[in-house]
Structures are given as structure tokens and as C-alpha cells.
Amino acid sequence: MAHLLDSFQRYIAVNELLPPGGRVLLTVSGGVDSMVMLTLFIRSGYEVGVAHCNFQLRGTESDEDEVLVARQAARYGVPCYNRRFDTAAEMERTGESMEMAARRLRYAWFDELSRQYNYPAIAVAHHADDSIETFFINLLRGTGLRGLTGISTQIGRVIRPLLFASRKEILEFAVAEHIPFREDSSNRSTKYLRNKIRLGLIPRIREINPKFTSLMRSNIARLTDAQLFINHGIERIRAVAVTSADGLDTILLDRIDPAFPRNFVVYELLSSAYGFKGDVIDSLCHALDHGTTGRRFYSREYVACTDRGNIVVGPIPAGDDCMTTVERGAPRSYCGNSVLYFEYCDIDTIENFGVPEHIAQVDVDKLRFPLTLRRWREGDWFIPFGMTGRKKLSDFLKDAKVSVAEKGRQFVLLSGDDIVWVVGRRIDDRYRLTRETENVLRITKEIV
Incomplete structure (x- = not known):
């Protein structure tokens, strides 16, 4: 199974994720993906620390995950940081779903750890199948092209060095190398959309095309290249069509080449820079089509207003009731x-x-x-x-x-x-x- 180790080292080098022997904080849950990631980093000579979150949602299962991760870190002689979260109380306090609360808690703690102990990078064990599942989740929920580019290899300090590998390849490596891991029982629940796609949709597609995983990796790579090309073009359009004054940006639609699909350009301008969502932008474009002036549309931090065929965007002012x-x-x-x-x-x-x-x-x-x-x-x-x-x-x-x-x-x-x-x-x-x-x-x- 040396090919997985070779591919891992090559993927990190090609994508310039880490310098040889660099420091990296590994997020290790105890599942097969993160336990294999830990082994690959150790065998590749990196200086690692291990971070484990116990969300206390699965009783003794969660505690046994914690014990396994601590034991494996001790075996390799690397630092192990553990944090227990009262996730249920946090969900009650904020009204977030379990997935949203757990994600926010863990990434905030990972960032805190990386700064406190000087880890320039935080490694997460997402793999190719996770990226493919994300493609279908976004497709089913409605998305622009950006949502079909899967999971990014790197965002800020967070790196994903296993995106080259399939779940099958990772599992085979774990078995061949006798790497201990634990199976999260929630992974078998079809209550979650990701699991419905993983356990229901993808196996049926794979029956039609056994090479589905490698095919989707190629598709996602091409879509990512297309999005990068679009990003470059949108920035050129932004330089021509967007003016700024008094803290407000104005998108002058008559400066957009009429040969371009106007609504698509508006979507890219508003989503990338201001965080507007697709259906909000659809409603805004509908108002533009009907010549409506003065309609307001909101993202998390910005308000966009239709103004005589243009779009004026600015931070949501104090006192705005965001209707x-x-x-x-x-x-x-x-x-x-x-x-x-x-x-x-x-x-x-x-x-x-x-x-x-x-x-x-x-x-x-x-x-x-x-x-x-x-x-x-x-x-x-x-x-x-x-x-x-x-x-x-x-x-x-x-x-x-x-x-x-x-x-x-x-x-x-x-x-x-x-x-x-x-x-x-x-x-x-x-x-x-x-x-x-x-x-x-x-x-x-x-x-x-």
C-alpha cells in the first residue's frame, strides 16, 4: 500500500500545502479517514499535533473515540489536545442544528489551538468521496457553479491533504497497515442528507458506472478550472461596471457587455463579494426585469437596492429592519x-x-x-x-x-x-x- 503514501506526499508537494517536515495540527476524530491521515503524516516526517473534539452526543461511543485518539497519539509520541463540548446545550442556546453547532465549535477551537501552539496549518481528513457528496448536496439544494466545485484543497490555514484518495483506498490502507479506527454509528443513519446520498444515491450510480469516483474527480477538477476562469473574468467586469462612493458600491448594468448573460454576471458579482444567496439574487433580477426601483434585498451583512436599472450595495445600516x-x-x-x-x-x-x-x-x-x-x-x-x-x-x-x-x-x-x-x-x-x-x-x- 506504499502507493497511498507516495500519492499523499506528491499531493501535498504539487498543491504546496506544507513545506517538508513542517508543523501541522491534525484534526483526528478516531474514524478511519483521520486515523489514516495521522499515520501518513507521521511516516512522511512532519511535526504534528493531534486535536480531538468530544461532542458528547453518542454517550460511551464518544468517550471511546477520545480514548483511541489519545492512545494513538501517545504511541507516536506527539502532542494530543482534547476538548469536550456540551453540544446539546449549545444547540439549545443558539437554535442551530447539530451539524452547524458542532462545525462552528470545532473550527473555532482548531483556530485557537493553531495560534496558541504555532501550527501554521490545520489538516482535515476530507477525501474524494466527501467532495463528490458535497457536489450532490449543493446540486440538490440549488447552487451556482461554485457550489459544484466540491471541497477546496485549502482555505486559509485549513488544508485537506486526502482529497486525492477515495474512501475505499483509505479503508484498504487502514486494514493492510493495521491502523486502529472506530466507526461512527451516525454514519449509518439516513436521517442526514449526506448519508442519504452516500448510502442510497451514489451506490446506484456506481452500479451504472463502476469508475464513477474517478470520473467525478475529473468532472469536479474541470468545474473548478471553469470557476477560476469565471472569477478572472468577473474581476475584469467588476473593474469596469462597479463604482464606489460614500461607502456604497453601484453596479452599473449598462456597462456589462450585452453579449454576456446579465443575471449570471449579477449572481457572480453579488455572491462572491457580498455573500448574497442564489434565490435572493433571482428575486433581485426579477425586480430588475420589471423595472422595479427601491426594492431591497439582504445578505448577512449587506443590503442591495434596485435603483433605476442599477444595483446599489452597502453594509446594512443601523435601524434597517431588513424587511x-x-x-x-x-x-x-x-x-x-x-x-x-x-x-x-x-x-x-x-x-x-x-x-x-x-x-x-x-x-x-x-x-x-x-x-x-x-x-x-x-x-x-x-x-x-x-x-x-x-x-x-x-x-x-x-x-x-x-x-x-x-x-x-x-x-x-x-x-x-x-x-x-x-x-x-x-x-x-x-x-x-x-x-x-x-x-x-x-x-x-x-x-x-
Whole structure:
């Protein structure tokens, strides 16, 4: 199995990920991918440290992963840093999904470790199959070309030196070299989209084409080259079509060559520099097509406004209530540093009527579309779920001991003038599910 070690060393050299013998912090979970990565780095003569996160979500399984990683690091005589996270409490506090909370916690800690102990690089054990799965996840959720380029080899300090290898090659190396590893039981759950793709979709495609993995690696490489080419072209367009003054950027659409697909150029200009998402940009382009002036569209940090056939972009000003509309059937909407996902369900498919605060389930037939999403205002009121009388939203937030900073980030979802959901906190009792409910709108808030 020497070819995997040779390929590993060649991949690092060709992509200039690390100098020979350089210092690198390895993120090791105990799974086969990261345990093989640890062995490859040791055999290649790098100066490594091992970082392991125990998210305390799988009971004794999580603890046994921690023990294995510490034992293997001791065997190789390298430093091992371990951190236990109360992930469940963090999910409750922020309203994030398990994946989002765990990702944010671990990368913040990895960055802290790398700076504290002077590791110029942080190595993550993503491999070719992970990149292919990411391609399909983005394809199914809706994406531009950038989302089809898989996982990047390097972003800042984070490097991914196993992207050349398939899951099969890594597993065969582990077995041949007697490398210990543990299997995460959650990898077999089809509750997660990635696992549905890994366990359901990809095996069926591989039946049609056994060379699917190598074919997709080539496809993703070509798509990545295409995106790099587009990036270069977009920067040329930006230099001609975008002007800046008084803290605002103006995209002058008449300076874009009419031979270019205008909406695609707008997408690239807004997504790469300002973080706007695809469906927000689609709505903006629709407003441009209809000559609408003064419509505002939001990313996490910026607001874009249609202005007599041009687009003016700037930071969201203090006091802006970030009002947007949500059409029936819209898959998602953005509010501040969060995204709301909308799912339309039949009442018979609802398994849990008691849901955590970051999820709302309301009677869709009582709603008047389009809905409105905005920051809360003084004077807002609603009837909190379980109560019969109206309550000022300011009093509700005060009783909930919401900090001043959190109040500034509080959004509400409205049907007409009625608050349907104080986002991430409480629905209005008038829109609750009842025995008469037939159709449900399920809304999930995730921090991005």
C-alpha cells in the first residue's frame, strides 16, 4: 500500500500545502479517514499535533473515540489536545442544528489551538468521496457553479491533504497497515442528507458506472478550472461596471457587455463579494426585469437596492429592519445571521407536535401570502402560544431576559399585520396546529 503514501506526499508537494517536515495540527476524530491521515503524516516526517473534539452526543461511543485518539497519539509520541463540548446545550442556546453547532465549535477551537501552539496549518481528513457528496448536496439544494466545485484543497490555514484518495483506498490502507479506527454509528443513519446520498444515491450510480469516483474527480477538477476562469473574468467586469462612493458600491448594468448573460454576471458579482444567496439574487433580477426601483434585498451583512436599472450595495445600516417577503413555496429566506428553511407538510406526516424553539409548525391555511420577515419594532404585539391575551413583544423579550444585543437581532415573521412567529422563540397561538389543521408549514431556523 506504499502507493497511498507516495500519492499523499506528491499531493501535498504539487498543491504546496506544507513545506517538508513542517508543523501541522491534525484534526483526528478516531474514524478511519483521520486515523489514516495521522499515520501518513507521521511516516512522511512532519511535526504534528493531534486535536480531538468530544461532542458528547453518542454517550460511551464518544468517550471511546477520545480514548483511541489519545492512545494513538501517545504511541507516536506527539502532542494530543482534547476538548469536550456540551453540544446539546449549545444547540439549545443558539437554535442551530447539530451539524452547524458542532462545525462552528470545532473550527473555532482548531483556530485557537493553531495560534496558541504555532501550527501554521490545520489538516482535515476530507477525501474524494466527501467532495463528490458535497457536489450532490449543493446540486440538490440549488447552487451556482461554485457550489459544484466540491471541497477546496485549502482555505486559509485549513488544508485537506486526502482529497486525492477515495474512501475505499483509505479503508484498504487502514486494514493492510493495521491502523486502529472506530466507526461512527451516525454514519449509518439516513436521517442526514449526506448519508442519504452516500448510502442510497451514489451506490446506484456506481452500479451504472463502476469508475464513477474517478470520473467525478475529473468532472469536479474541470468545474473548478471553469470557476477560476469565471472569477478572472468577473474581476475584469467588476473593474469596469462597479463604482464606489460614500461607502456604497453601484453596479452599473449598462456597462456589462450585452453579449454576456446579465443575471449570471449579477449572481457572480453579488455572491462572491457580498455573500448574497442564489434565490435572493433571482428575486433581485426579477425586480430588475420589471423595472422595479427601491426594492431591497439582504445578505448577512449587506443590503442591495434596485435603483433605476442599477444595483446599489452597502453594509446594512443601523435601524434597517431588513424587511423581505416570503412567497408561498419559497424554500428559504435569510434574516440577519440566520436562514429559515420552509417545508410544507400534510398534518399526517407530523411526528412531533412539541418542537424546540428554533422550529415553528403553523397552520398554513391560516396564512396570507406573501409573508413578511423583518426585525421587530416597538409596538409589535402577539398572542404567545398557550395564552389567550395579547402581549407586547418588548415585554415578552424582557421577560425572556433577552440581551440588548440579541434584541437587535430579533426577527418576526408576519401574515398580513399579524406576527406568526417570534423567530426562534414562540409562535402566535392563533396559528397553532389544531384538530382542524390539514396543512402545516414547518420552519427551521439555522445560524449561518
